[in-house]
Structures are given as structure tokens and as C-alpha cells.
Amino acid sequence: MFVLQAAVVKGRGGIATAVAHYERMFRAVGVRSAVLFSGPSTDTLREQGNDVIEAPSLLTSPLAGVLPLLSALRSAIEQRAAGEDILVIVHSDLTLPALKRLFPRARFATPCHSDKFKHKARTDLVITLNDTQHALVQAGLPSTRVALLGNPYVASEPVPLATGAAPRFNFVARFTPTKDPLTLLRAAALLSARTEIRFIGAGELDAELRAAAASSGVNATFPGWLTAPLAHFHRNDILVLPSQWEGLPYLLQEAMDHRVPIIAADNPGNRKALADGAYGDLFPFGDASALAAAMRAALADLDGLRAKAEKGRAALRPACGAEAFWRKLTAELEKSHA
Template sequence: MENLIECESNGRDRIRILHVQLFPMLSGVQRVSLEELRRLDPNVFDRHLLTCEPGPLSEAAAALGVTCHYEPRLKRSISPLNDFRTYQRLREMMRRERFDLVHTHSSKTGVLGRMAASAAGVPCVVHTVHGFAFPAAKYPAVRRFYQWCEKRCGQMTHALVCLNPDDRQIAINELEVDPSRVQVIANGVDIEAFRPIENPADRIAERSKRFGGDPERPVVMMVGRLWNQKKPQLFVRSAIQLLQNGSPAEFYLAGDGKLHKQLEDEIAEAGVADRVHLLGWQDDVDSLIPLADVMVLPSLWEGMPIVLLEAHACGVPIVASDIPGNRECVNDGVDGYLVPKNDLKSLSDRIALLVNDSALRRSMGSAGRGKIVERFDIVHRQTTILELYSQLLGKRVDS
């Protein structure tokens, strides 16, 4: 990471750092940010978090001693007047707080947050790309607008963190970000918190406590926000199709969002509400994921979905869409399967293959766990993040 802009010393005892997230729930993107804040030494860093409103993320952060800020104008939807006012409020807040480093996450907060940090004179601006949204835009004009925003903000960014090599190439080739400012840092998992339940009887007992379905049936699970990017509709339609064909599995969808009512209606109309279960938001995914036999993620785009790494850490094989980000998590045919996105038949076929073969599930799950221990331990990721911060700040910082 040569040629990165170094921060000047401000004379304060601790480094003031702000992480910016849009929503305060504890989904994958937010948990990445929470883990980064958790592992920063509070004697070295004065840690701050900004979201649109209080919620599970800010509660968990506050319990760690992180100072939480809220900007209710911060919305996912695009509204030029509201977004400009939000930018102004963020800029003034960053000027007032005199942060040494602002670290933004995802698209909307990445644009407004980086613009505000740059205008406020924040010495170090870092952005993590959790998957570029603009390549999947439905309309060319929308794609060009999103791409232009990302390109402009790339010029204000001292370090752009990509979770996979495909996004790094997009940043360099399409957004024209200086390659020296773009770094690939894969997500990581706490391999002690996320681990398999080795005794089958213990897994059945835990399922009995937590779920309403038959605890001895194979469990197929999806964990993610219920919005179109994650494609939960495909998971539900696959479950309906498989059950109509006699599948022995129980299907669980953990998450919430604007598609909840639509999915609930589809499940009810198909008459499978006793076998397809909507669990709502689940903050304790470390105890939820080990109860699965198969993890499914049919997303349209991703950076590097933490839930897939967590599933592998728990010894659970995966069926996921064949897209950048997912490809970094799943070794096709070894620890899971990659299927074409929006392909209901391929998704259902691969799920059925794993549901009907317990030996295959065990071998793939074991391979996934071994990969996480070797390559995706959270300790390695945090060390790399701290090395990046050290280069930007111009002084050594340790966890």
C-alpha cells in the first residue's frame, strides 16, 4: 500500500475513529464493522459509530464502550434534497468531532460519508466495498449514475478495501481508482464463536428448543435481509418446489425486510407454512447457524458475505449463486455448490443433493471448516486492517 496519504499528528492521546453504517441491525455488513470496532484497543482508539437510528448494532457497540451517533435523515432511498441535507449534517458533525479516520461501509453511506469526510477535512478516509451495486442496476441510466458516484468518491478515498479480487478490478478498471489505494482484505470469522456442534443428539436437542418444526429432519437455512439483492424469493420458491416433490427437509429463513409479507403470502398460498419458517431477525447467529445442515444464499451481488464464512466455520455446506464474492467463499464441489443466479432448477437440484446425502454434507462441511481455520480467521483480518490504519495514520497502531 505505497503512496497512501498519511495523517498528521493532532496532539491527542487517542486516535478518533468513526465507522459509518446505514442501518443498526446486526446483519453481515454491520457485524463486520462491529468486529472491527470490538478489536480496536480502547486505550489507543477513541471509537465512534454512526447509523440512522438506535438498534441492535448500536446497543452492541455501546456495550463495548463505543460512542454512538445517529442521523435520522440517512436513508437508503435516493432523494436529492434530503441527501444533500444529510451530507451537510454529516459534514458538520465530522468537523465538530475532528475525527482522525472515517471508515464507511456499503454504497449509500459510502457516498455521503466519504463526501462529508472529505469536505470536513478528515485526514484519512477509508471505505469498505461490500459488493458494488451498480453492475446489477436494472436501467443503464441508473447504472451510469451509481458508477459516476462511486468514481467521484473513489478520488476522495485514501484506502479502498475490497473483499474480493473481482471488486478490486472493478475499482481500478471501471472507477479509475489509483491501484495503490485499493487493497483486498477478505472477511474473517471468529473460529471459536462459530464452530460445529459435534454431537448429533445435541444438535437435535437445540433444534427442539429453538424451532417449531421436526428437529430430526434435515434443516435448510438462509440468513439474510429480506430484500431483492439477497433474492429470498428464490429460496422460498425452491423450498416450495422441493417440498412438493417430497423433500424431507425443513426450511428456515432468518431475516427481515420489505419482502417479508410477500414471502409469507407465497408460503401460505402453497400450503407449506408448517415446513417453511420465517424466523425474523436473529442476532445470535453463532448459535443459529450450527443447527443447519445446508446454508443457501442466492444473492444477485455480494462483496464477501460473512454468513457463508460463518456457515463453513460451523461445518455447514453451502449452495450459493455463482457471483463475485460468493466465489471467494465457496469451492464448488468441495465445500458446497455454486449455481447460476436466478436459476431455480439448479438451486433446487443442489439443495436436494445435499439434503439426501448426509455423508456428502459431512465431507463438505469438514472441508469448509478446515478452509476457514486456515485462511479466514478474524485475527488475521484484524491484523491486516490495523496495518492499513498504521500506514494511513503514519504511526504504528496495535490491537
């Protein structure tokens, strides 16, 4: 089998991270693959040793697949497949019509990265990431095979975190309303200690967030977007993810793998990643007072919160590692053709 991943994205993180983990899985299980990709992470994916094909802008056009300009793309992918069956993992739904026309005999699977799924009906398999999403997709696509598989998590052994620094709370995400960095800022203002709050990322709320931090007196720092943010963590760093919605965030999985203590908003994806609070602390979304209470508790018992992350780390790779995820995925694909 030859696997082609397809993703057209505007931002870093998110889908690009999923593509990278899928590629590591394919290498680990000995499956040849390539990535049809467009987005700011193209160079990073290539640096990681992936076979990246630049996705043409026509790929998301309603006329794609019948245009002669895409025949070269079809030939390039078929040459890579070398006669093997093709499995297409579609991360961006807008590419699905063109790819279905270009490769009518291929099998198609699409991970459900967001709460939108109406364009996934033509796939052989929809991969859901959390229980709430799974129930919604099953109800919305009753004729499509849907499997709750989560994410493949395939990473190299994390570098041990540096020791000896004071506790620090870290936001790592895009600065958008959905990721909700402002709730973390409001919670930090309720703390009596001037603990550092580090906002790693960038986005539309950048100016508002910086202005609010300056006016609140919170000890906030803004290092910008970091390609490997956890490499900049020390042992007493705490990750806070106050987002309104997540599918199944790789950020939390990577944090657990690095033994980083976690506080996260209680949404379906965070709840799934943290096993209902067994692997990190949860608070109601948007509730700055509840988040401040969780932050105080973390400062009072950081070892206890770190122990939760250790528990999550122990469960992570057996459940989501390359061999385990590939077995689950191929079994579901076989069922879809039974």
C-alpha cells in the first residue's frame, strides 16, 4: 500500500502537526508515503525527511480533477505508488472532490480535525477524535463508516527538561478567540504572586492580548511563535490550554510525553486527552476564577499535577503509538470494504 496525505492550510500547528505524526507512523510501520501539502509548514515537513509535493492552488477548485494541468500531479503520485494500492488521508475537505476524481480506485480516510464534517460523506472512513464528536458525526453521516481512533502519536524520545527555574504558566497556541488566551490573562490577574505567564504563539488577538497584559500588571512575556515550544520548557513549567473546542490536541499529548503538568479547559477534546482529569486538571471554559483556583493549586502541589502527566505518558504510546494506531486504522478500512 502507498499512502498519500493531503492538506491545504493557512496556519502552523494543528493539521501540519497531525500530518507529521502520520508520516512518522508510516515510516515506523514500513509503509511508503508522500504528502500533498500547501501551507507555512512545508519546509518544516521537508526538513523532517518527508516526501512533500507542493499542492497546486487548483486542488481546491470545483473544476480540479478534470483540468489537464493536474495530469502531471496524478502521474507524479502514481509513479511514487509504483502500482500499489493507494490510500489517501484527506486532512483538508476542500481537496476531497479533486482527489476522488484523480484517483477513483483509491481508498479514502479523513480525520475529523474540527466540528465540521458535512463534506466527509464521500470517504470510506471518517476518523473521529473524541466521544462527543464521534456521536455527532455518526448521527450526521449515517451511511458513512465512522471510527473513534483518535490520533497516531509517534515522536522521538523527548529531551529531558531543564531544572531549577521558578514555576511558570505557558499558553501555547494561536492567539484566537477559540483558543482563548484572554481567560488565562484574567486568571493570572487574580493571583497574588507575580508568577510569569508566557504566551507562545501569534494571531489575531496579539495586540489586544499585549495591551491587556500591560494594563493588568501581569508578569506576561511574549516570545512569539516557536516551532518546538516544549523544547523551551523547564521542569517547573505548567501548560495551560484554555480553548473552547479541541478535537484531540497533540499539544496535550506532547506535553504529557514531556512530563509537563497540564491545566486545560473542559471541552470534549481536552477531556479525552486528559482522561476526564486523570492526566491533568480541567476547569470550565471561560471561567477565569476557576482557572485561577487551578493555578493556585498547581503552585501549591506541582508534584501532584506532574504525577498526573506521568500517568498520561505511561498510557499514551501503548494506545496511540505507530503499530497500535496502524492496526486499528487498517482494520477499520477493511471493515469499510467488507
